[in-house]
Amino acid sequence: MNDSSYPTVIAGLTAAWRRRRETSEAAMLWVKAFHIIFVVTWFAGLFYLPRLFVYHAMSDDKVSQERFKIMERKLFYGIMTPSAVLAALFVRGCGWEWATGFSAGWLNVKLVLVVILLAYMSAGKMGRGLSARS
Numbered sequence: 001m002n003d004s005s006y007p008t009v010i011a012g013l014t015a016a017w018r019r020r021r022e023t024s025e026a027a028m029l030w031v032k033a034f035h036i037i038f039v040v041t042w043f044a045g046l047f048y049l050p051r052l053f054v055y056h057a058m059s060d061d062k063v064s065q066e067r068f069k070i071m072e073r074k075l076f077y078g079i080m081t082p083s084a085v086l087a088a089l090f091v092r093g094c095g096w097e098w099a100t101g102f103s104a105g106w107l108n109v110k111l112v113l114v115v116i117l118l119a120y121m122s123a124g125k126m127g128r129g130l131s132a133r134s
Helices: 003-058 062-094 104-128
Strands: none
Touching: 003 062, 003 104, 062 104
């Protein structure tokens, strides 16, 4: 290569790096969007499951009790658990780089709150005896 081709090569590499960065930024926005969608879905289940427990406790006939058991099980295993798992997977996809701009304290508080919510979710499962076979 002669000396005049170096600026062309550098310009080509710079453009390639810029395209790669823009592509990864767009992908990161999709990952964040899916994380938010699954967190919202998980929270909707967290708020609705206790209401189903109340309806179940207030029901008198056997048919209603069986119906609420099915609804509770489907909500827990079909919506809440997959949403919690997918929210966790998508936050792993975001990486921890985005936390470096802030103090690490907020991330620790957020992780503690997530652990508390997971404990609340599993306590609701154990308290009502939700099993995949019941």
